Structures are given as structure tokens and as C-alpha cells.
Amino acid sequence: MPEQDKASKNPAKWLLGTLAKSLERIGAEGLYYLEQVGRMGIFLFACLLNVVRPPYKLFPIVRQIHFIGYRSIFVILFTGTFTGMVLALQGYYTLRKFGSEGLLGSAVALSLLRELGPVIAALMVVGRAGSAICAEIGIMRNSEQIDALDCMAIDPYKYLMVPKFVAGIVSMPMLTFIFNVAGILGGYLIGVSLLGVPGGSYFQEMYRSVDWADVEMGLVKSLVFGLLIIWICAAKGFFLHLERSGGFGAEGVSRATTSAVVLSSVAILVWDYLISAILL
Amino acid sequence: MVDAPQKNIAIELIDVERSFGRQQVLKKVNLAVEEGTTTVIVGASGQGKSVILKHMLGLLKPDRGQVLVYGQDLAKLRKSQLKEVRKDYGVLFQNVALFDSMNVFDNVALPLRERTDASEAEIRANVEEKLALMDLEGVNEKYPAQLSGGMKKRVGLARALVMNPRIVFFDEPTTGLDVSKSNEIYRLFHKTQARLKYTAVIVSHDVPKIFKLADHVALISDGVIEGCMSPEEFQLSDNPTIRTFVRETMGPIYCSEEEERFIHEEA
Structure with a gap:
């Protein structure tokens, strides 16, 4: 030696x-x-550039909205209702300690609008649509379908990414809205019907305490989350072949999908904090 | 060439070098593809046939040297210009690379939908025509996973030809097909080239059958092109590498049993 x-x-x-x-x-x-x-970064730039650059095709966007948005509605309604219900339950026992059960409506609405609505809705979309997008594009990359697009002079950014980005940015605020409505009604169900908070004061307090800034914060968050989800999940699939592990075969796709879901969930929570800190 | 002054060069590779990690796959590759002809690139597996093809397609960039398509250096083109060049291309991939979540009709129609403003009726007519040319009828609604290997190749060929390209690339067009299916592909190739008059570049190791289609045969061995010549010249070439390749791949096929024994005894 x-x-x-x-x-x-x-x-x-x-x-x-x-x-x-x-x-x-x-x-x-x-x-x-x-x-x-x-x-x-370059990927995001290229995608957004292609979003604003003509030609615009409506049909693929509608199809993606159907997939990302419409088909998530049920799960969003379901999780939204239960989130509102648990908020009402927890909120009621906390508020009762201070003798202010009447504020239950505003407590539920504010937590949903500013925080839980956008975050939980986004996490549900990551699980439902984000993973699917990553796997779909990853498989296309693995079986040379993206190279085929390139060789056919069809821009994969324009053809594959633009509809997903537009659909993500359009769907996310709407899904958040649905989540919030379901949550508020779920809260009403528990708070008013079960725990006996007066129904009038539930909505009255909500009406008094919620202002435009709260709605705006939720809107900004849902827009940013929509972009983040599609960006991370699509890029993870698109650059599958550049992964350090090689990204080969079915296992490569599964690994990329896992890391896309983890990364976008983490990104959502980090950005949730950042946006709250900036806007508050 | 003095006797053929009007021949246009469609694709030219000049001193192309390319390494992957420490392995140099292409060492000074020089090759010219004349317009309207069929050039076949043969060579043992792993010698860089597909890598040459990917350079011609602009999917890979050479470390050194140039890839010229109608005089334009692919490496120097901007993305939009490369896209223009590729509008003249049709490609049949080794694994066909059909879009597996679309049915056959949509697969073939995709280039028309994305690159032209043709109406749906025009698209339908064009796609039906190309599918009929490939003897594919009644499979419009099927998905690639429901097709046999030979049918997939034919759908891939229909998709490659649907925009009437000037140059068509074939990466191992008959790999994994039995003899009669291979012959079918070759027959369709003949038929479509006679009709559409495209320049063809075929990467294959289906020697000697592929020679019947070729105007020029180029052998890649050890990262260099050993001669680009007519099939007859190729088979009679004095070049030792080509001689070895010809002997190894097609010697026994052309011999009768007695001759074969004779060869074996000699060797």
C-alpha cells in the first residue's frame, strides 16, 4: 500500500x-x-413565458381545469366540512372559557379564510393532482415521449406545461373558496345545531370581523400555492432524467413523485409563513 | 463528386466528437447524407449509432465538430430556429414513443393539431389517408398498449409521415419484429418513400436485408465512420473493418450449406 x-x-x-x-x-x-x-428557475420562466405568448389554446386548459379543479371538488368539500367542524368544536370549548361563544363564527371564518383554507386545500391538491402530474410527465420523459415532441417541433413547454400552469392558477383559488364555504357551513352545523351557539350571532360576528384583507390574504396564498404545486411537480417529472439517481424506470418515477409531493408540501408551508409575515 | 454535381447534401456531420463521462463514443465522425437518398448506418450494438442519430435530431450537441442540416449548424441555432429545422423531420423512434394516453388517431393527428391551423375535417382526412397507407384501418380508437409491436411501428411511421417531412429518421425500425413483420415495414418504407420522396436515414443492424433499401451504407465502428458507399461496394470493400463486419453479420446467410462448410473449414 x-x-x-x-x-x-x-x-x-x-x-x-x-x-x-x-x-x-x-x-x-x-x-x-x-x-x-x-x-x-429557468423552467418556471420558460413556462410563464409560454403562458403569455400566443397562440392560446382553450381546450387543453379546460381539460386540465377539469382534472385539477373539478375532480378535486368532492375531496375538497369533504375535508373542508370536517375542518370547519373540528374548528367549531375546538373553538367552542376554548371560547367558552372566556364566555364568548358568540364569537365562534368569526373564529371559524378567520382561521379558514386566512390560514387553513388555502393550506389544506393546497395539500389536498398536491396529493390528488400534483402527484399525478409528476408521474404523468415523468413517464413521458422516461419513454422518450418528450423527445418525440421535441423532434416533432412541438414545444413541450407550450403543449404540456402551459395548460397545467393556467389550470393550477385558475383552479386553486376556486377550490379554496369551496373549501372555505364548506368549512363555514360545517362549523355552523357543529356550533349552532349541536353546541347551541345562536345561529344569528354565528353569522353576525363573522360579518363584523371579516374584512377584505382576510379574503385577499387567502386569495394571494391560493394563487401562489397553485403556482408552486404545478411548478414543483411538473419540473420534478420533466427533469426526471437529470435526477442524481438516474431516474430510471418505474422506480425512478415513483421516487420523483414522492420527492415532488414532499417538496411541494414543504414549500406550501414555508410560503404560507412568508406570505402571512409579509401581508400582516 | 464530379459526375454528380447537382446532388444536394441534406445532412452533413463534420468531425463530430462526443463523450459521455470518460467514454468517447464518437471520435471524428464524418458523414454526408444526400437529399432524396436512403442512407443506412450499420454497426454493432453500443457503437454509437443512436448517438449519431440524436446528433442529427439536435437532441444531443457535439463536444466538437459540426452537424449541418441544409447548411445550418444545429449547435448554433436558437431554439426557435431549431424548431423550424425540425419541421422538416419525421422520426420513427426505436421504442416508437407513441403517446400512450392518446388513441391512435390522436397520436397521428397531434402534429397537425399543434403545428397547423387545419380544420378538424382536414385533419381527419389526412390522418385517415396516412393510416390507410400503412394498412391500418379500424384501429383509430385503440390505444398504443392495445396494439402489437408491428402495428405500433406502423402507427409510428404514420405519425412520422403525417406532415410530409423532407427527412425521415428510422432508429432500428425492425427491432423486435419477426421476419414477416420486418418485411412489411420495409415494404411500407418503399411505398411511402416512392410516394413522398423523402430523404431517409436508417439506423439498423438488420444486415443484410437493410441493404436492399439502401443507397448508401455507412459502418460505424469504434467511434468512426468506415466508408459511406453503395451496398455493393460495401460488401466487396477492401477495408478490413468492413470486411470483418460483412463476414460476421452476413457471411453464412448468402451461402448454401456446402459453401458454408467450406468457409468454416477455411476458417
Whole structure:
């Protein structure tokens, strides 16, 4: 072992070599993530550029809205109702300690509009549509269908991405709206019908305390989340072949889908905080 | 060439080099494809046939050297210009790469829908015509997963030809097909080229059958092109690499049993 011999003869050199090696690894890691961030940025830019650039095709967008938006309605209604119900239940027992059960309506509405509505609706859409988008595009990448598009002089950004981006940005606020309505009615169901808060004051307090800024915050959040979901999930599928693990085959697609779901869920919660901090 | 001054070069590769990691796959590849002819690139698996094709398609960029398509260097083109070049292309991929969530009709119609303003009736007429040309009737509503390998190839060919391209690329058009299905593909190739007059670049290792289609045969071996010549010249070439390739791939097929024994005894 000549290397070891050298090392024992010159410990300073050996130490330097080890240090350089670990630095090299950190550098390589850093470059990898930097490259990924850059790629994602360029991807988003290309997609948004293609969104505003003609020609505009309505039908593919409608189809995607059907998939991302319309087909999520049931799950959104369901989760929205239960979120509102649990908010009313928890809120009631907290508010009762202060003797202000009458404020239940405004407590439910404000938590839903500003926070829970956009976040939970977005998380549901990640699970339902985001994973599907990532898997679909990843499989297209793996079976050379995206190369085929390129060779047929069909821009994959224009053809595949634009309808999804537009549909995501259009659907998300609407789904959030549905979630909020379902939640408020679910809260009413528990608060008024079960726990005996007077029905008039439930809506009266809500009407008094909710103002435009709350609605606006929810709207901004849902728009940003819609963009984030499609961006991350579509890019993860689109750049499947550049993944470090190689992104090969069914396992490659499954790994990319998992990381797309995790990454977009994390991104939603981080951006939720950032938007709240900026707008409050 | 002095005797053929009017021949146009459709695609030209000049000193193309390309490495993947430490492995140099293409070492100075030079190749010219004349317009209206059929050029076949043969070679053992893993020698870089598909890599050459991907350079011609602009999916890969050379490390050094140029890929010229009608005189334009693909590496220097902007994305929109590359798109213009590719409008003249038709490609039949090795795995066909049909869009598996669309039915046959939509697959073939896609280039028309995305790249032209044709009405749905015009699209229908054009697609039906191309499918009929491929002897594919009554499969419009089927999905790629419901088709046999040979039918997929024919749908792929219909899709490649639907825009009446000037250059058509075939990556291993008969891989995985039995003899009669392969012959079917070759027959369709003949028929469509006679009608549409496209330039064809075929990557294949179906030697010797592929020679019947070829105007020029190029052998890639060890990252270089060994001669680009007519099939007859190719089979009689003195070049040792080509001789070895011809002997290995097609020697016994053309021999009767007695001759074969003779060859084996000699060797």
C-alpha cells in the first residue's frame, strides 16, 4: 500500500488531502443543488413565458381545469366540512372559557379564510393532482415521449406545461373558496345545531370581523400555492432524467413523485409563513 | 463528386466528437447524407449509432465538430430556429414513443393539431389517408398498449409521415419484429418513400436485408465512420473493418450449406 506509506511519512499532506476531499464533496453537493435551483428557475420562466405568448389554446386548459379543479371538488368539500367542524368544536370549548361563544363564527371564518383554507386545500391538491402530474410527465420523459415532441417541433413547454400552469392558477383559488364555504357551513352545523351557539350571532360576528384583507390574504396564498404545486411537480417529472439517481424506470418515477409531493408540501408551508409575515 | 454535381447534401456531420463521462463514443465522425437518398448506418450494438442519430435530431450537441442540416449548424441555432429545422423531420423512434394516453388517431393527428391551423375535417382526412397507407384501418380508437409491436411501428411511421417531412429518421425500425413483420415495414418504407420522396436515414443492424433499401451504407465502428458507399461496394470493400463486419453479420446467410462448410473449414 504505497499510499498509506506516503501518508504515514507525511501526516500534514495526508491531513490536507482529507480536508480537500471533504471540501470537494461539499462543493460538489452545493453545485448539484445550485444547478437544480437554476434549472427550476429557468423552467418556471420558460413556462410563464409560454403562458403569455400566443397562440392560446382553450381546450387543453379546460381539460386540465377539469382534472385539477373539478375532480378535486368532492375531496375538497369533504375535508373542508370536517375542518370547519373540528374548528367549531375546538373553538367552542376554548371560547367558552372566556364566555364568548358568540364569537365562534368569526373564529371559524378567520382561521379558514386566512390560514387553513388555502393550506389544506393546497395539500389536498398536491396529493390528488400534483402527484399525478409528476408521474404523468415523468413517464413521458422516461419513454422518450418528450423527445418525440421535441423532434416533432412541438414545444413541450407550450403543449404540456402551459395548460397545467393556467389550470393550477385558475383552479386553486376556486377550490379554496369551496373549501372555505364548506368549512363555514360545517362549523355552523357543529356550533349552532349541536353546541347551541345562536345561529344569528354565528353569522353576525363573522360579518363584523371579516374584512377584505382576510379574503385577499387567502386569495394571494391560493394563487401562489397553485403556482408552486404545478411548478414543483411538473419540473420534478420533466427533469426526471437529470435526477442524481438516474431516474430510471418505474422506480425512478415513483421516487420523483414522492420527492415532488414532499417538496411541494414543504414549500406550501414555508410560503404560507412568508406570505402571512409579509401581508400582516 | 464530379459526375454528380447537382446532388444536394441534406445532412452533413463534420468531425463530430462526443463523450459521455470518460467514454468517447464518437471520435471524428464524418458523414454526408444526400437529399432524396436512403442512407443506412450499420454497426454493432453500443457503437454509437443512436448517438449519431440524436446528433442529427439536435437532441444531443457535439463536444466538437459540426452537424449541418441544409447548411445550418444545429449547435448554433436558437431554439426557435431549431424548431423550424425540425419541421422538416419525421422520426420513427426505436421504442416508437407513441403517446400512450392518446388513441391512435390522436397520436397521428397531434402534429397537425399543434403545428397547423387545419380544420378538424382536414385533419381527419389526412390522418385517415396516412393510416390507410400503412394498412391500418379500424384501429383509430385503440390505444398504443392495445396494439402489437408491428402495428405500433406502423402507427409510428404514420405519425412520422403525417406532415410530409423532407427527412425521415428510422432508429432500428425492425427491432423486435419477426421476419414477416420486418418485411412489411420495409415494404411500407418503399411505398411511402416512392410516394413522398423523402430523404431517409436508417439506423439498423438488420444486415443484410437493410441493404436492399439502401443507397448508401455507412459502418460505424469504434467511434468512426468506415466508408459511406453503395451496398455493393460495401460488401466487396477492401477495408478490413468492413470486411470483418460483412463476414460476421452476413457471411453464412448468402451461402448454401456446402459453401458454408467450406468457409468454416477455411476458417
